Amino acid sequence: MTSGSWNESVWQMVARIPHGRVASYGQIAHMLGAPRKARHVGYALAAAPEGRDIPWQRVINGRGMISFPSDSHQHRLQKAMLLEEGLQFDAKGRIDFRLFGWQP
């Protein structure tokens, strides 16, 4: 598998996550048949083109938390977009996968 098709596969998979739902990096990697490449899902999203309309904000880490530093601009942006989709964070900034996890 070429590196280009890997990115493309990630983008298409992430695009399937429904509004108001979230998936983890590891989950996406697992669904693509590459369970050990969770980190590379994040890299692919960072490389996603602007005009592709990819819901990157719906991908969080396996602990249900946003994987950007809590004081970063990106963290605030992602959290704001998720709140706007109706997701709920607990007091420690975690999302409950039992309630909002994407189960295809």
Next chain:
DNA sequence: CTCTTGACCCGAA
């Protein structure tokens, strides 16, 4: 070639 760097993950304590 080696070394470092991550939008990660999981088991052990």
Next chain:
DNA sequence: CTTCGGGCCAAGA
């Protein structure tokens, strides 16, 4: 429940 350490793997220096 939390923290810690080791593992992972592609890309770039």
